[in-house]
Amino acid sequence: MSAERAFSSVRVRSLAESQAVAVQVRLPGGSRMELTPGQASITGRMLAEGTHRRTWRQIAEESESLGMAISAFGGLETIGVSIDALARDWERALEWAAELVLESAFPQDRFEWLVEQNSAELQSMADQPEIKTGWEFLEQLYHPHPRSRPVQGTLEGLARLDREACDGFWRQSLSKGAVVTIAGGVGSEDRVQARAEALFGRRTRGHPxxxxxxxxxxxxxxxxxxxxxxxxxxxxxxxxxxxxxxxxLPALQISSVILGSGSVLSGRIPQRVREREGLAYAATADAVAGAGLDPGRLVVYLGTAPESLQQAESCVRQEIDRLVSRGVSGREVEEARSYLIGREPFRRETAHQWAELLAAAELYGEPVDQPEWSRNRWLAASRDSVETAVRKHLHPSRLKITVGLPS
Amino acid sequence: MSLFVPPTIRTEQLSNGLQVCLVERRQAPVVATALCYRTGTLDEPPGQEGVAHFLEHMMFRGSHQFADGEVDRLTQALGGSNNADTSHDCTTYFFSFARDRWATALEIEADRMAGLLLEPAVIETERAIILEEVKMNQDDPWDALEEEVMAALYGDHPYGRPILGNPRSLITMNRSALREFQTKRYRPENAVLTIAGDVGPEAFDEAERFFAEIPRAEHASCRSLGQVEAIGNRRVERRQGGVARLLCAVPGPALREREYPAMRLLAAMLGAGRASRLHRVLVEELRSCAFVSVDTTETLGAGALLVAAEVIPDVQPERVERRLMEELAGASSGGFDEEELARAKSVLVADWVLGHEQAQAIALAIATAGALMDVGLPARHLEKIRSCSLAEVERVAARYLRPDNPRVIGWSLPEGGRN
Structure with a gap:
């Protein structure tokens, strides 16, 4: 049985010189909405495991014969399908996306295998020390929110899941609306818009x-x-x-760059811990990591020698203290702002990036696809407002620490 | 609509021998640069393992015009990004900036090519950082396994050495070793600069402005690819983590060899996508692996085909290995069909297009190709891949995948003996 036609919103961006196309369909209802850990991850991935018209193998063979890359996913806030293809195949990619998202069949056999694969992937990830430690850190910060566990779920949750629960989660997600975005060398935006609306239905998106x-x-x-x-x-x-x-958020993003979330090692934490003191190879800091519908986090990560741990922690505490108590310089704010504005064109280079931006614009109700919108927000953040935001939202006394130590 | 249009590359050579390439791309208002030196781990003198990579780190730590920390500070303040990569064959430095400020990248590159400081105190700090990087790699089960498999595959040849070096050589690395390596190898005639993005022929003028004064070396430095001694079948086994991981390495053609494009196709037919042969058998039919991937190394000298697989907990690793060997033996005696070939061609062409939309990716691909062979290599390989026949792929499979050919089988098995 096919699902009922979903509500949808469609956004298209034609990119004159692009030889690629990206089609994304996102349904609100990621792991933050799941009842059992792993439900969103499995539900999302099941979208490429068979429809009422095609088996998983037909999907794989037919899409790969066109060089299409299909990714069915279950994330924190949405589940859905992302297809990257050559521009000449835009219509086929759109039709495929509609079929996968609207006509998924949830075959039992594929469900069982996917649960086993997902469980194996979780165990594999647990072999990466920084990931294993990072999971504990998320639990420490977010408990009992679903972000406190891996988006892929937990072994216990996956063992409890059944096909019907995932099928139900998909239908529920679908009923909240589909956000469809298409970007790339597609020619007329109107023609693509019309085709997408015909496939997905032209209705107002519901509220999650x-x-x-x-x-x-x-x-x-x-x-x-x-x-x-x-x-x-x-x-x-x-x-x-x-x-x-x-x-x-814009003011805190500026402080985040000052602390160390930029693309190079010039933030205060990497400068101090890595470049000056040589305590770590990996040293990053972010004041708004993962900020979405739910709160983001201040997070400093270091990979260091066990014997350097105390010194490294002391450096981190001092730098966060210094940021809060002594503020930032005008030059730091200027350079961080310039960095954020300067990176904007790099968020719009590929068809895939455009499709993601358009989806974010729709899902968050913010015109992030328009460079001027972000630029103006950062320009409006003064040194004072950055310092005020830092004092309001960063608290050295509330730091929680998770350490992964060799046993 | 055509399948894809390969990039148009314009090249010029400065009087000091620096090759400059331009790829105009107007899709976004950004410009990326990649400066690739024809030097890497391959050129390291005995006892100085890791010097190429160490020097790569030092290139960010101070030159005449840019004091320690300035390269990153300036890059960030201008909204750019930068990084570098050392391989066995070459070392590449790259930047990306908005189109109105991209020439800063050339100013930095030229200054550190000619005026690197190598301050002793900074060398000490960087030594500690690299030693942490070595540990980080050892803690990653795949990185640690790959290091051992490559050492077994290439023996004493530099391709068998870890790019980061080893703790012994890193501890004794000194300023004179770094300086000698840099003076000898970081020459304009030994490098290829690619500028890609929203910029026109004025890019050549900018390159001339910053690099023309740097003299070429008085004596050309030569490099030897060395000889890879024939290996027998070798096994590597280590214990780490909770999941069994298999990495099988089979000697294959080098990048410059005529058979290389057919080998790429063979790798794709075996392991690119869910419909590929090894994925279908090991993941979907036997359900014994969470994933399988197949790839070719892109090396100037002896190449390799690498098959990686992660085993589902409670499946016997021996079962996976046995079936993999059967499949490779089967592939060596043919049995592929035209449909598999067509699918692999589509996947590789689309991978190229989708993987090179960003100016940075195209700059890196062209600069690396220019340093290793010539800048037309990616387009030629793609053309060859598109025209390759099934018989050509089967010939390559028959030559390299024969069961009696030597190979290295590496296992990272769970600690405590599970699986």
Missing amino acids: DERVALPRGSDEAFREVSIAGADQAHFYAGHLTIPRADPD
């Missing part, structure tokens, strides 16, 4: 049902994870900050 547990975090200020056979220690420090919709 909000029933998400609030993140509280655990009471522990320090957590230690044992990593068998490792050489390095993995250090995470931070706390929850603000969601994407918070008006302080």
Whole structure:
């Protein structure tokens, strides 16, 4: 049985010189809305496992014969399908996306295999010391919110899942509306828009049902994870900050670049910990990591020698303290702002990036696809507003720390 | 609508021998540069393993015009990004900026090519950072396994050495070793600069402005590819983590060899996409692996075909290995069909188009190709891939995948003996 025709919103961007096309269909209802850990991940991935017209193998053979790359996914906020293809195949890609998202069949056999694969992937990820430690850190910060666990779920959750629960999750997600975005060398936007609306239905998108547990975090200020056979220690420090919709976001993004979220090593944390003191190879910091519908987080990550851990932690605490108590210089704000504005064209280079931006614009109700909108927000953030946002949202005394130590 | 249009590359050579390439791309208002030196781990003197990579780090730590930390500070303040990569064959530095400020990249590159400082105190700090990088790689099960498999495959040849070096050589690395390597190898005539993006022929003038004064070396430095001694069948086994990982390496053609494009196709037919042969058998039919991937190395000298697989917990690794060997043996005696070939061609062509939409990706591909062979290599390989016959692929499979050919089988098995 096919699902009922979904509500949809369609956004198209024609890119004159592009030889590629990206089609994305996103349904609100990622892991933040799931009832069982892993439900969103499996549901999303099941979209490429068979429709009422094609088996998984036909989907694979026919799409690969066109060089199409299909990715069916279940993320934190949405599930859906992303197709990257050559521009000449835009219509086929759109038809495929519609078939996968609207006519998914959820075959039992494929469900069972996908659960097994997902479980194996989780176990594989747990072999990466920084990931294993990072999971504990998320739990420490976000408990009992779904972000406190891996988006892929947990072994226990996956073992409890059944096909019907995933089928139901898909139907529920579909009922909240589909966000369809198409970008690339597609020629006439009107023609593509019309074709997409014919496939997905021209209706107003519904509102996601909000029933998400609030993140509280655990009471522990320090957590230690044992990593068998490792050489390095993995250090995470931070706390929850603000969601994407918070008006302080642009100011906090500027402070984040000053702290170390830029694309190079010029932030205060990487400069101090890596470049000056030589304590780590990997040293990153972000004040709004993962900010979306739910709060993002301040997170500092270091991969360091176990014997350097104390010194590294002390550096991190001092730098965060310094940021909050002594503020930022005018030059730092200017350069961080210039960095953020300067990176905007790089978010619009490929068809895939455009499709993602258009989807974000629709899902968050923000015109992020228009460079001027972001630029003006950063230009409006003064040194004072950056310091105010830092004092309001960054709290050295509330830092939670997770350390992965070789056992 | 045509399948795809290969990039148009314009090249000029400065009087000091620096080759400059331009790829105009007007899709976004950005410009990327890649400066690729024909030097890497391959050129390291005995006892100085890791010097090429160490020098790569030092290139960000101070030159005449840009004090320690300035390259990153300026890059960030201008909204750019930068990084570098050392391989066995070459070392590449890359920047991306908005189109109105991209020439800063050339100013930095020229200054550090001619005026690198190599301050002793900074060398000490960087040594500590690289030692942490070595540990980080050892903690990653795939990186650690690959290092051992490559050492077994290439023996004493530099391709068998870890690019980062080893703790022993890193601890003794000194300023004079770094300086000697840099003076000898970081020459304009030993490099290819590619500028890609929203920029026209004025890019050549900018290259001339910044690099023309740097003299070429008085004596040309030569490099030897060395000889890879024939290996027998070898096994590598280590224990790490909770999942079994298999990496099988089979000697294959080098990038410059005529058979290379057919080998790429063979790799795609075996392991690119869910419909590929090994994925279908090991992942979908036997359900014994979470994933399988097949790739070719892109090396100047002896190449290799690499098959990587991650085993589902509780499946016996021996079962996976046995079936993989059967499949490789089967592939060596043909049995592919035209449909598989056509599918692999589509996947590789689309991979190229989708993987090179960004100016940075195209700059890197052209600069690397120019340093290793010539800038027309990617387009020629793609053309060859598109015209390759089934018989050509089967000939390559018969030559390289024969069961009696030597190969390295590497396992990273779970600690505590699970699987």
